[in-house]
Structures are given as C-alpha cells and as structure tokens.
Amino acid sequence: MGQFTADKIRNVAFIGHSGEGKTTLAEACLFTCKAIDRQGKVDDGSSTMDFDPEEISRKISISLSTAYVEYKGVKVNILDVPGFFDFEGEHVQAMSSSEGCLIVTSANGSLSVGTEKNLDYCKENGKPAMLFINQVDKENANPKATFDVIANKYGSYICPIQLPIMEGAKTVGIVDVLDNKAYMFNGGASDIPANLQGETKQAKDKLIEAVAETDEELMNKFFEGTEFTPEELTKGIKNAIIQGVIVPVLYGSALNNKGTEQLLDKTVAYMPQANEGKPAKGINDKNENVELKVEDGPVVAFCFKTIADPFVGRLSLMKVRRGTLKGGIELLNSTQDKKERIPGVFLLKGKKQEPCDQVTAGDICAIAKLQNTYTGDTLCDPSNYIKLDSLAFPKPCISLAVTSAKQGDEEKVFQNLYKLQDEDATFKVEKNVETSEMLLAGLGETHIDVLVKKLKNKFGCEAKLSDPTIAYRETIKKKAEAEGKHKKQSGGAGQFGVANIRFEPGAADGQFEFVDEVVGGAVPRQFIPAVEKGLREAIKKGVLAGYPMVNLKCTLFDGKYHPVDSKEVAFVSAAKLAYDEGCRNASPCILEPIYTACITVPESYMGDILGDMNKRRGRILGMEAKNGKQVITSEVPMSEMFKYATDLRSMTQGRGSFTMEFARYEEVPAGNVPKIIEEAKKRAEEKENR
Numbered sequence: 001m002g003q004f005t006a007d008k009i010r011n012v013a014f015i016g017h018s019g020e021g022k023t024t025l026a027e028a029c030l031f032t033c034k035a036i037d038r039q040g041k042v043d044d045g046s047s048t049m050d051f052d053p054e055e056i057s058r059k060i061s062i063s064l065s066t067a068y069v070e071y072k073g074v075k076v077n078i079l080d081v082p083g084f085f086d087f088e089g090e091h092v093q094a095m096s097s098s099e100g101c102l103i104v105t106s107a108n109g110s111l112s113v114g115t116e117k118n119l120d121y122c123k124e125n126g127k128p129a130m131l132f133i134n135q136v137d138k139e140n141a142n143p144k145a146t147f148d149v150i151a152n153k154y155g156s157y158i159c160p161i162q163l164p165i166m167e168g169a170k171t172v173g174i175v176d177v178l179d180n181k182a183y184m185f186n187g188g189a190s191d192i193p194a195n196l197q198g199e200t201k202q203a204k205d206k207l208i209e210a211v212a213e214t215d216e217e218l219m220n221k222f223f224e225g226t227e228f229t230p231e232e233l234t235k236g237i238k239n240a241i242i243q244g245v246i247v248p249v250l251y252g253s254a255l256n257n258k259g260t261e262q263l264l265d266k267t268v269a270y271m272p273q274a275n276e277g278k279p280a281k282g283i284n285d286k287n288e289n290v291e292l293k294v295e296d297g298p299v300v301a302f303c304f305k306t307i308a309d310p311f312v313g314r315l316s317l318m319k320v321r322r323g324t325l326k327g328g329i330e331l332l333n334s335t336q337d338k339k340e341r342i343p344g345v346f347l348l349k350g351k352k353q354e355p356c357d358q359v360t361a362g363d364i365c366a367i368a369k370l371q372n373t374y375t376g377d378t379l380c381d382p383s384n385y386i387k388l389d390s391l392a393f394p395k396p397c398i399s400l401a402v403t404s405a406k407q408g409d410e411e412k413v414f415q416n417l418y419k420l421q422d423e424d425a426t427f428k429v430e431k432n433v434e435t436s437e438m439l440l441a442g443l444g445e446t447h448i449d450v451l452v453k454k455l456k457n458k459f460g461c462e463a464k465l466s467d468p469t470i471a472y473r474e475t476i477k478k479k480a481e482a483e484g485k486h487k488k489q490s491g492g493a494g495q496f497g498v499a500n501i502r503f504e505p506g507a508a509d510g511q512f513e514f515v516d517e518v519v520g521g522a523v524p525r526q527f528i529p530a531v532e533k534g535l536r537e538a539i540k541k542g543v544l545a546g547y548p549m550v551n552l553k554c555t556l557f558d559g560k561y562h563p564v565d566s567k568e569v570a571f572v573s574a575a576k577l578a579y580d581e582g583c584r585n586a587s588p589c590i591l592e593p594i595y596t597a598c599i600t601v602p603e604s605y606m607g608d609i610l611g612d613m614n615k616r617r618g619r620i621l622g623m624e625a626k627n628g629k630q631v632i633t634s635e636v637p638m639s640e641m642f643k644y645a646t647d648l649r650s651m652t653q654g655r656g657s658f659t660m661e662f663a664r665y666e667e668v669p670a671g672n673v674p675k676i677i678e679e680a681k682k683r684a685e686e687k688e689n690r
Helices: 022-032 053-058 085-097 113-125 142-156 194-211 215-225 229-244 261-272 408-422 445-459 525-538 568-584 604-613 642-650 670-689
Strands: 007-013 065-071 072-082 100-106 129-133 158-160 164-166 170-176 179-186 247-251 278-283 290-293 301-307 314-321 324-326 332-333 338-341 343-350 352-356 358-360 366-367 376-382 386-387 397-403 426-432 438-442 464-467 473-476 478-488 495-505 512-516 552-560 589-601 619-624 629-637 657-667
Touching: 007 022, 007 085, 007 229, 007 261, 022 065, 022 100, 022 129, 022 261, 053 445, 065 261, 065 343, 072 247, 072 261, 085 301, 085 314, 085 445, 085 629, 085 642, 100 113, 100 142, 100 215, 100 247, 113 129, 113 142, 129 142, 129 261, 129 495, 142 158, 142 164, 142 247, 158 473, 164 194, 164 247, 170 247, 179 512, 194 215, 194 229, 215 229, 229 247, 229 261, 247 261, 278 464, 278 657, 290 386, 301 386, 301 408, 314 358, 343 358, 352 512, 376 386, 397 408, 397 642, 408 445, 426 445, 445 464, 473 495, 495 525, 495 568, 512 525, 525 552, 525 568, 589 604, 589 670, 604 629, 604 642
Parallel strands: 007 072, 007 100, 100 129, 129 247, 158 247, 512 552
Antiparallel strands: 065 072, 164 170, 170 179, 278 290, 278 386, 301 314, 301 376, 314 366, 324 358, 332 338, 332 376, 343 352, 343 366, 397 438, 397 464, 426 438, 473 589, 478 495, 495 552, 589 629, 589 657, 619 629
16 A cells, blocks of 8 residues: 555544444445445444454444545545444544544434534534435435434534435435535436425535635635635635534435445545644643644654454554654653554554555554553654643443452453453443452443453453442441450460440541540550450441441440459450440441532433432532533432433433542431341351352
C-alpha cells in the first residue's frame, strides 16, 4: 500500500445507537472499495469488524475496531464504535483519534437515544459529523419521518444533501441535491423525478444559505444572488461541517450496499482531512502547555486503544500525531518515562494485520508487543519530549463481588482481569478492605458480564459474580455496665481476671475510646493495657450481625485480680465477655452507608426518578437545571443502589446518568435489621463450610 499524506487521509468514527447498522455499513464500505472479497454479515458472524467470540455470539459490537479503504486516491480509516451504552469507553477512544463522525441511524421513523446522544455530543464538542439514515429498504421503513423527527429537534443543524425516492411506501433510490441527479437502487444515475424537483431545489437553497453563513465572501455572493461555483459549494459545505454549523443527511441500505458509493464520495469531499482536526493538547519538557498539529517533524504517536491478546501479548492502536512512525526506531514513552523499541508497524482490517514500512502523520496503525505502553500513553522522539493529555474515561457505576468459580483458580482469575484492564480502562478490580471481597466495577451489568465471558474465552478461567457485601457498622444508643469474669483452673497455674466496664456512645474519634478510671488498684496497672487490647479485638465484630462496632466509649472503672492466677490473657478474655454483655444491653443498632447521588436526566423523566428514589428510601436534597437537563441531588442508602445503573437506563431509555459519593453512616430502620442479621449468619455459615 502506498503512503498517504495527511490531506489524503480521513479518520471517521461510525457512531450511533446499538443495532442501527454501523458495523454492516463499515462492511459495505470495505466491499465497495474491494478491501474484502465478499460482504460479511453481523447475523452470521462473518463481518470483518466484529470478530471477538462475544461479539459474534451476542451479534453486537463490544470493542472499537478499525479498518481502512482506499477510495479515489484517499485513505479512509473507519473506526467502528459500539453503540451499547455499557461500552462508552470505546467511544472516548474513537473520538480521540477521529477528525469526523458518521452518525448511523435506522429509518424507523423515530429519534433513537443513541442518535440523540451522539448528535448532542457532536454539537457540544464541535465534532464534525454527517448523518446516515440506514435500512431505508426495510419493510415498514420511513426515512422521511425519521428525517422529520430529527430535524424537528435540531432545526437547521440537520441539513439534507440527499432525498429518498419513494414508490408508495418503498424507497427505490436517492436524489443528490448537489449534483441534481437521481441514483436508483436497481440501476445507475438518472434525472430527478418530477415530483421531487421542487423539494430538491428547496433543500439546495437551504444548504446554500447555511454555507453562506460560514464565509464572508460567500455571504456577499449569496446576497447579490450570484450562483456559487461547484468548487465554492463543496468548500463551503466542508467548512460548515468542520465549524459545526450543519450535519448533512444521507440515505442508504448498508445490508444491501445501496448508497454506499455516494456516502464514500461525500466522506472524501466533506469530512475533515487528518490535518484539519483540532490540535492535540499536552505538555513539553518544561511542563508548558502545548498544542500539537498533525504535521511533519519529530515523531509523536498516541496509544488510543490496547487489545489484550493471550498469544501475541498487547496490541497497541496508535494515532500518529506528528512525523513518521516506522519499525526499528527507539522512542520515549513520555507518560511512563520508559524507552520503547518499535518492532514494526502494521495496518488493521478488523483482526487482519497488514505489515507496512511506515505510517505518516495523521494516520492510524497498530504495534505489537510493546513492553511498557498502555492506553493513553504518548510515544515521542527522545530528543523532543512531549506528553499528550490522556483520555478521560467514564467512571464505573456498578460493582459486583467476583470470585473464582473453581477453587484454587483465584490467582489466575485476578491476574487475567488485570490483563483485561490493559484494553478496557472503564472497569476496576479492587479489594474492599472492610469486607475482604474483590469487587469488579463497570459501566453496567452487560459490561461486567462481557468481562467475565472474555476471561473464559481468552484465558480459559471462570469467574463467579454476586452482590457485594455492604460494609455495615454497629453501634450502641445508650449507656450500660457489665462485668466480665474469666476464671480457669486446670490443674497447675490458673487464669483469673474480672473487668467492670461502662459502655456508652460518644468515642472522641468517632470510632473507639478507652478510659481508665480504676482506683485503689482493683485492676493492677500492668493488666489495664490487656483490657484495652481485649476491647480493641472485640469491636471488630458487633453483637448483632458481626459488623465492626463504632463510636464506642469504654470506661474501665473496677475489677478484681488474683496475686498468683491473674495474667494478661485473663483480662483480655474478661474484657471481651464484658463487651458482649454490655453492648447487648445498650440498645445496639446497625448503621448503613449513605451516599450522595447526583442524577442527571431530561426533565420529562423527573417524576419517575423522584418516585423511584422515594421507594429506595432516598431523600431529595435539591434539583438544578444544567445544560438543558435536571440534576437531582439525593441521599440514599448504598443497599438500595446495587443495580441502579441498569434501572436508571431502563427508566430513561439510556438518557440518564449518575455519580455517587460516600456521605456518612445512619441507623438502619428497625424493619430491615432482621434480614441483615439473617444474611450475615448465612455468610458466616458458608465461610465455615468452605
């Protein structure tokens, strides 16, 4: 393959709702450009981009994949992005390495959540985009209604450069508004049908007006009534897209490869060149902020994705930001401050690897077996230090306890989970120090389920998931006194110790406080530390369900000893006996962790969210309008929020999001206590039987 300069490269992310046909459209582009011999299908597991066993079995994309085509002297790098919301991290990676987006939506007469979210993203972030209304030849398809519902929400931002040709309820072709031609699905170009000529002119006038607003010279021509030349119109449309003024709309059928060639024409003509995107931000060796354009110079490459492969090791997907990347050179990983030797570079078509000599600025490639490079790292010329900003991934919002399904495989499970973290930075594996459970935290239940399946498929080990144990606490609500008496006689030297202790809430540090009020030597000084030691050991388990005791003030005020039999161990035991009796008589209660939840939803879902939060024992603290949405702040028990990520997605059709932060502990309602005690006993029995 020949080398392409940045002006001959288009990096385009295919984005949109899950199931709208992004992967199928990528396949159609590859087949149209003869990059593959036959057009594969997602449904039968033969597509180029969905090659992971989990993708094939689920018939959805779960990982970002890349491929390229050569079309009319231009290289188009396609980044196929999963549409399922659990894989939002893949969207972040694709946005970092593409200059433009193609939003793919189905011609079903509605505005899907994924289309809405991606249009909002492109508008808010100034990301150049085109919209492809797919599946126009499907039964009951309604491309016109689909356009209307999107245009009603986004106004002049949505701008048709094609129109569907309908025969009854069936789409039989498309009109190109710009070149005044009709392209029939069963043949070549022809004249525009008479019934569409007025609509075509209207659409072209609208387009010309939008284009005129982007350039003063064109605006003057527009007001003078002078017609734009084809070159002026093409340049004007491209500028309008890059400036985020318009999103051109195209139509077609990816599955039947209709409209694909016209889509490629528009991609080459209107999508930003690799050197027309926003500069990458970072710092230099003096810790100064810098902006890096795509250009010649000392090499800089950014690792935007890592693939964990059990056979070849890590595979690093790179966007070359400056200079030329080739095998055999040594670069500095400025993020990790370690040197990397580049063994060789290759291009990807799905899982197929094609070796190449070198890759120039603006292009995308892959490198295998880098030792110290991970997602978000920068590789640069050692003599010209630069470190680009890393990627900002969404934070995990659901956690499940994870263990090995097979005894003895624990180390294998967790080692391979950490390997999967190389390719997916949106999940975390961490130990809860209080419950000693290993927690797997991700962006949704499907996300976590896919990770567990990947463990089995890639590394041959099985993990088991369960709801995590909540880190409850116990405390007391009133004052009580108790005597702990330890007496043991077994032939030789005995053990004897008595400790009279007052238990009450109100530890100075909120956890535990020990006070010595012994007078007259009732407990000799050398044994008082043993009493404290016994209490510190005892508070690790509360008297109701075995959760740690907090906010406990313990005052040793009396006791007894034996000059021969009293030993440290006797007073440790006496303290524990006093603790058990005293706390049981001091109105013990269970405390639960309360979190502050900030829930962001469109206003139309407010009633559902507030009602649901009330059912979860949540308290609404306030509501605030922000960026066209409502942010609801509430306090809610952790025990009620395990599956909230899934429930919120269901209540809002994926339009809601939330964050949570620990606030404090509060007493559990009396009605919930028996269940908590029962579950704690059950876990303790299971632990003993292991």
